[in-house]
């Protein structure tokens with residue numbers, strides 16, 4: 102194979118420098134940098150410590166005020182995706198704000214049963230959130246017992 106000529110090499114070098122500059126510039130975007138965890142107001146009365154533990158492993162990062170923010174949540178553009186997940190997740194269902202009016206607690210068991218939650222994209226980087234069949238069944242039952250029946 103021919104080695105790239107000086108012209109092509111120059112184009113590649115320029116592209117690399119531009120890429121690094123863009124990466125650097127997007128780090129300055131303020132969106133997604135706020136990683137404060139609001140206070141825990143009211144937690145569920147878990148039916149067992151095992152259910153609490155499973156929910157903590159599989160749900161709490163996005164559905165509680167006790168998010169463990171990973172290091173890459175500081176690096177754009179991944180930080181934007183993580184931030185969006187947490188903000189949207191808390192809005193839908195927040196285990197730290199039980200009793201809040203629009204808290205979708207009654208849907209929790211259903212989303213686990215349908216394997217919608219936890220999202221697959223999250224499981225890739227969070228092996229502790231991957232539930233085997235027994236754990237999934239235990240979490241569904243535990244959520245039903247803790248939060249009431251599904252609609």
Ligand code: HEC
Nearest residue numbers: 159160163186189190193194205208209212218219220223
């Ligand atoms: C990576 C973050 C993340 C994790 C972890 C996660 N969720 Fe979610 N969840 C979301 C986001 C974002 C939404 C809103 C968008 C959507 O519905 O996909 C959501 C929506 C929901 C909803 C509302 C769905 C509806 O139909 O209205 C429920 C209920 C829910 N999640 C339960 C859970 C449970 C239970 C777990 C743990 C087994 C869990 N989630 C884990 C991010 C997450």
